[in-house]
Amino acid sequence: MGVIVQTIGFGIAAGAVISLGAVGFTVQFGISNVLNITYGAFMTLAAYLGYALLSRGLDVWITLAVVGLALAVASLLFNRVFLAPLQRRGAGFVSLVIGTVAAGIILQGAIVILVGPGAITYGAQFDTTVSGLGFDFTVAQLVIIGLALALMLGLHVLLTRTKIGRAMRATSNNPTVARACGIRTSRITDVTWLLTGFLCGTAGVALAVTTVTFDFNLGSTFLIYMIAAAVLGGIGQPYGAMIGGLVVGIASQFGAAYWSPAYQDVVAFSILIAMLLIRPRGLFAAAGVNRRNLSAA
Amino acid sequence: MSGWEYYAVVLLVYFATFLISAWGLNLEFGVAGIPNFAYIVLVAAGAYTYSVLTLGPSSGNGGFQRYVLGATLPYPLAIVCAGAVSAVLGAVIGITGLKRLRPDYQAMAMLVVSITATTIVIADVGLVNGSAGLALIPNPLHSLGGGSRQAWGYVGMVFGVCALVYVVLRRFSSGPFGRLLRAMRDDEDAALAIGKNVVALRIAVQAVGGAMAGLSGALLVGFIGGWSPSAWLFIETMALLTAIIVGGMGNDWGVVAGTLIVPTLIVQGVQFLPTVGGNPELIPQLGWMILGLLTIAFLFFRPSGLIPERRPVSRVALPAAAPAVRTATFRVPEARAAADASDEILRVEGIRREFGGVRAVDGATFGVARGSITGLIGPNGAGKSTALGIVSGFVRATGGSVRFDGVDITARPPHRRARRGLVRTFQLPREFGSLTTLENLVVAAPHARSESALGVLGGRRYWGREEREITERARALLVLFQMEDKAFERARQLSGGQKRMLEVMRAVMAEPSLLLLDEPTAGLSPMLTERLGDACLELRDRGLSILLVEHELDTIDRLCDTVVVMVQGKVFAQGAMEDLRRSREVQEAYIAG
Numbered sequence: 001m002g003v004i005v006q007t008i009g010f011g012i013a014a015g016a017v018i019s020l021g022a023v024g025f026t027v028q029f030g031i032s033n034v035l036n037i038t039y040g041a042f043m044t045l046a047a048y049l050g051y052a053l054l055s056r057g058l059d060v061w062i063t064l065a066v067v068g069l070a071l072a073v074a075s076l077l078f079n080r081v082f083l084a085p086l087q088r089r090g091a092g093f094v095s096l097v098i099g100t101v102a103a104g105i106i107l108q109g110a111i112v113i114l115v116g117p118g119a120i121t122y123g124a125q126f127d128t129t130v131s132g133l134g135f136d137f138t139v140a141q142l143v144i145i146g147l148a149l150a151l152m153l154g155l156h157v158l159l160t161r162t163k164i165g166r167a168m169r170a171t172s173n174n175p176t177v178a179r180a181c182g183i184r185t186s187r188i189t190d191v192t193w194l195l196t197g198f199l200c201g202t203a204g205v206a207l208a209v210t211t212v213t214f215d216f217n218l219g220s221t222f223l224i225y226m227i228a229a230a231v232l233g234g235i236g237q238p239y240g241a242m243i244g245g246l247v248v249g250i251a252s253q254f255g256a257a258y259w260s261p262a263y264q265d266v267v268a269f270s271i272l273i274a275m276l277l278i279r280p281r282g283l284f285a286a287a288g289v290n291r292r293n294l295s296a297a
Numbered sequence: 298m299s300g301w302e303y304y305a306v307v308l309l310v311y312f313a314t315f316l317i318s319a320w321g322l323n324l325e326f327g328v329a330g331i332p333n334f335a336y337i338v339l340v341a342a343g344a345y346t347y348s349v350l351t352l353g354p355s356s357g358n359g360g361f362q363r364y365v366l367g368a369t370l371p372y373p374l375a376i377v378c379a380g381a382v383s384a385v386l387g388a389v390i391g392i393t394g395l396k397r398l399r400p401d402y403q404a405m406a407m408l409v410v411s412i413t414a415t416t417i418v419i420a421d422v423g424l425v426n427g428s429a430g431l432a433l434i435p436n437p438l439h440s441l442g443g444g445s446r447q448a449w450g451y452v453g454m455v456f457g458v459c460a461l462v463y464v465v466l467r468r469f470s471s472g473p474f475g476r477l478l479r480a481m482r483d484d485e486d487a488a489l490a491i492g493k494n495v496v497a498l499r500i501a502v503q504a505v506g507g508a509m510a511g512l513s514g515a516l517l518v519g520f521i522g523g524w525s526p527s528a529w530l531f532i533e534t535m536a537l538l539t540a541i542i543v544g545g546m547g548n549d550w551g552v553v554a555g556t557l558i559v560p561t562l563i564v565q566g567v568q569f570l571p572t573v574g575g576n577p578e579l580i581p582q583l584g585w586m587i588l589g590l591l592t593i594a595f596l597f598f599r600p601s602g603l604i605p606e607r608r609p610v611s612r613v614a615l616p617a618a619a620p621a622v623r624t625a626t627f628r629v630p631e632a633r634a635a636a637d638a639s640d641e642i643l644r645v646e647g648i649r650r651e652f653g654g655v656r657a658v659d660g661a662t663f664g665v666a667r668g669s670i671t672g673l674i675g676p677n678g679a680g681k682s683t684a685l686g687i688v689s690g691f692v693r694a695t696g697g698s699v700r701f702d703g704v705d706i707t708a709r710p711p712h713r714r715a716r717r718g719l720v721r722t723f724q725l726p727r728e729f730g731s732l733t734t735l736e737n738l739v740v741a742a743p744h745a746r747s748e749s750a751l752g753v754l755g756g757r758r759y760w761g762r763e764e765r766e767i768t769e770r771a772r773a774l775l776v777l778f779q780m781e782d783k784a785f786e787r788a789r790q791l792s793g794g795q796k797r798m799l800e801v802m803r804a805v806m807a808e809p810s811l812l813l814l815d816e817p818t819a820g821l822s823p824m825l826t827e828r829l830g831d832a833c834l835e836l837r838d839r840g841l842s843i844l845l846v847e848h849e850l851d852t853i854d855r856l857c858d859t860v861v862v863m864v865q866g867k868v869f870a871q872g873a874m875e876d877l878r879r880s881r882e883v884q885e886a887y888i889a890g
Contacts, residue, residue: 086597091596263420
């Protein structure tokens with residue numbers, strides 16, 4: 001019993017970070033209709049930036065804000081300078097994926113050249129353990145869980161209670177109709193890339209803090225977890241991605257505890273492949289809903 | 298052997314092995330449109346297969362490496378086995394095509410398969426020695442004794458295999474089979490609609506591409522003597538993709554150019570540069586970055602590559618004088634179930650379909666008389682197109698049944714319905730854009746010899762005559778639709794109206810006994826509408842049955858023998874148009890609905 005509770009605890013902590021990143025990924029997909037593989041490399045960038053600031057003694061919250069804003073701007077530029085022009089040139093779905101993979105390779109290469117290929121050990125700094133309800137969490141994990149909850153709540157309020165949030169949902173749902181209704185979709189697109197870049201940045205810092213050691217491959221591996229969460233929850237749907245992140249986090253921790261830590265990734269990857277083959281619209285998608293995102297043509 | 302000689306040999310062997318796998322991936326991705334981002338896994342499978350089949354028992358050499366099998370097969374046999382294993386694995390991966398996901402999702406699924414394979418091979422050390430990988434893999438030419446002779450012998454062997462692979466490859470990537478694969482790439486749904494078994498084609502192509510990957514892997518590992526997960530990371534597939542994009546997607550010679558530039562010079566070439574400073578990753582990472590930049594530059598500025606796919610427009614010998622319409626020989630199949638004397642070719646019974654709570658079709662029942670043109674009319678949102686989708690198999694019914702020629706086909710997939718003679722067109726024209734008008738028609742002929750395994754192996758001698766016959770029939774149709782002057786134009790360059798005409802012709806080429814037309818005159822000029830109407834009447838007179846979704850009442854008056862009126866997902870009335878016109882209820886439903 002103790003092991004199970006403990007595993008769930010680890011899963012929630014891992015899932016919080018996955019959810020944070022996956023929500024950004026899925027909202028970005030909703031607005032751009034592109035599977036942005038570069039997202040993983042951006043997360044690596046955020047992790048290294050976060051590490052650089054924190055190891056210079058900067059406060060965690062300030063670091064989160066600074067890195068979040070930096071990535072928000074980077075993400076906006078990425079869309080303005082790269083992705084949107086490529087789309088305007090009529091690049092097909094696969095060409096766009098290849099383009100984002102290539103951009104990811106360039107970004108990751110730049111990171112390796114700047115900081116070197118060696119692994120960074122960092123997470124130990126927040127290692128004080130807090131126990132309760134049978135769970136043991138490190139302070140860092142609690143901070144991350146709290147942060148994830150706060151950001152999710154903020155996102156929920158934004159999407160449902162504000163004009164700009166409703167405009168974002170409308171644009172994601174059907175950009176043509178949204179434009180016809182007088183929504184300035186280009187501005188909404190900018191806001192979405194800023195917002196999802198911010199989520200990517202905070203998730204990257206969170207990942208750096210909770211992962212004991214990491215190297216330049218951090219984001220590209222973690223990307224698969226985020227995509228798994230996004231697909232599980234129905235791609236383009238932020239609430240689905242939140243729950244999907246938790247499910248993937250807990251499932252992979254169970255894989256590590258009861259099978260082998262070496263297969264932890266395999267569990268998450270298998271969930272993704274199985275979902276794509278069996279139920280590509282996600283667990284919660286009703287038939288016929290969200291067809292724009294998945295029709296074969 | 299001198300330094301430069303060694304350098305030259307290494308580059309040549311890398312070039313040839315990369316070329317074989319780049320050709321394989323180009324067949325899958327460039328020609329057939331399958332984004333196989335797991336391709337490098339198939340190369341790796343070939344390399345590992347060759348290794349464990351030639352290394353001998355893993356207890357050898359003091360048992361410093363662990364692996365399965367451990368046989369000592371003759372080298373040629375081991376290389377063939379490597380190709381076979383990768384072919385099977387490729388076909389298995391091809392099954393992912395069953396779900397017909399959007400292509401970028403397929404790419405992502407493949408990417409994950411690739412990373413998962415790496416993770417598993419690293420985690421399961423007993424399989425092929427984990428992340429340390431295999432070493433001391435024997436060179437198939439080691440009997441030549443090290444030195445220059447062995448090295449240049451290897452170059453000769455690899456280039457020999459390359460030439461052989463090219464000959465086989467062209468059987469798939471050019472000619473009628475290449476045309477079929479390009480049709481599938483350009484529009485998978487349209488290929489299904491004319492009766493092509495898309496899933497089987499994909500699996501076949503991925504098996505062929507897989508075999509090439511396996512060969513390439515075996516030849517590479519036989520040369521370098523070692524193989525580990527770091528040699529086949531996902532990024533290596535990107536190198537192959539970049540070579541294809543730079544060279545020209547779908548063009549076998551473009552791939553040769555791309556392979557010269559990309560993997561050989563950049564990825565492998567930079568590894569011979571000296572290491573700078575304390576960062577051993579600097580040089581390889583720079584290589585990858587150049588690769589990424591090159592990809593992006595080409596995607597932006599020259600997406601069709603250095604040597605674009607410019608297939609020769611096959612100006613097959615056509616009869617000098619256009620055949621008269623009356624003597625034109627295109628087939629309309631005989632009624633298949635003559636016993637079914639009810640003379641209804643199609644019977645739709647209570648079909649239903651909901652989209653997230655909206656009942657698009659709600660228990661519709663109607664029939665189509667053999668040899669008639671039946672119109673399906675109704676206000677917007679009445680469920681006409683959905684009903685047509687259910688009849689053709691593209692939309693799954695949530696209830697009810699569809700009987701065609703006396704056979705219940707409710708559960709049959711679309712391509713099998715088309716093969717039985719139930720062929721549809723789409724509301725928005727879906728042409729095979731890279732094929733010419735004539736090729737669009739020829740590719741639609743069912744059961745062509747050139748599409749069979751024998752046809753691919755036998756070549757022109759096996760299918761040449763039939764191909765000419767099919768071309769004649771296509772020509773006759775072009776005359777009937779008055780489009781002969783567009784025969785050699787690429788379909789993507791046709792006007793909207795011409796594309797529509799093309800689609801109807803293509804459907805007729807698939808030898809239907811019942812043709813389903815979804816708003817064929819939408820957006821057509823009055824002249825083309827007239828022409829299409831003439832052609833439909835002519836086809837009916839020769840025994841073809843037609844079910845036609847239509848809005849234009851004039852067209853319906855002119856063409857339709859019977860009319861089915863749908864309102865709110867249900868069939869409201871069925872009968873002759875003049876009777877229905879007098880019915881006040883129909884008038885109200887149609888106008889008010």
